[in-house]
Amino acid sequence: MTPPLPLAYATHLSRDRRRSVHTVRAYVATAERLVAFLQDHWGGPVDAAALGALNAADLRAFLAARRADGLSNASAARELSAVRGFVTFAAGAEAVPRLRGPRVKKGVPRPISPAEAVALAEEVADEGAEPWIGARDWAVLLLLYGAGLRIGEALALTGAVLPLGDTIRVTGKRDKTRVVPLLPPVRAAIDAYVAQQPWGTARGEPLFRGAKGGPLAAGVVRRSVRGARGRLGLGDRTTPHALRHSFATHLLGRGADLRSLQELLGHASLSSTQIYTAVDAAHLMDVYRAAHPRA
Structure with a gap:
């Protein structure tokens, strides 16, 4: 039986990419959030083929939902980075939609938060x-x-x-x-x-x-x-x-x-x-x- 995509992604990160436990936990949590969101958003199961059809509007909707949870610009950008890694693993780099991440407003020089x-x-x-x-x-x-x-x-x-x-x-x-x-x-x-x-x-x-x-x-x-x-x-x-x-x-x-x-x-x-x-x-x-x- 094929393991769920986030579980397979966890194995890939730890075994093939040799990422730390902290990184694996954070990236897999993002993958699980994306799959759960898309299941509700699309009204059906999410597999590698479905992720291959992901578009920029889908990603924007996911990020909007995450921002509604109170994510900062930097955290939302990290979420987008993790999503790109997961989609690349599941469906190939060509399946990742082009989408500019949120940017921090420029203006008076200030310390980062x-x-x-x-x-x-x-x-x-x-x-x-x-x-x-x-x-x-x-x-x-x-x-x-x-x-x-x-x-x-x-x-x-x-x-x-x-x-x-x-x-x-x-x-x-x-x-x-x-x-x-x-x-x-x-x-x-x-x-x-x-x-x-x-x-x-x-x-x-x-x-x-x-x-x-x-x-x-x-x-x-x-x-x-x-x-x-x-x-x-x-x-x-x-x-x-x-x-x-x-x-x-x-x-x-x-x-x-x-x-x-x-x-x-x-x-x-x-x-x-x-x-x-x-x-x-x-x-x-x-x-x-x-x-x-x-x-």
């Missing part, structure tokens, strides 16, 4: 060639967003930071060190990467490794983020460094004072930190105008 930051990190991790590479990319991007590290600071970490505690000591510009709190999800992401990576974690060796075991290059991370933001419809200002900006702006919006933020970010001058007061004000004006179009 928490949902967009997580969606970006997930999208990069999902594209990892090996499960440990996906775990590595997830951990690196969470360090930038969840701890406010510069990409160079994250990639300069060595095995000496292990085992992890509630804080991490970071060496920043001009060899200035600072202590940064580690949130539980960030710590868990690093621990999961360490448990999977095949190169060891000697004290003097890089914590984050490239595919062949050498130090992970910043360019690799930037390229991955560039590809992911395109698939998610995020703006070209969504860079690894933008995650650090978002960390700062979100903390400021939650009531953090500038002196504390200066220490967390490792800024030599308070004037470097004060930029976030203007960015936060611009973000608040975006929210105000969206809520009051006649403002």
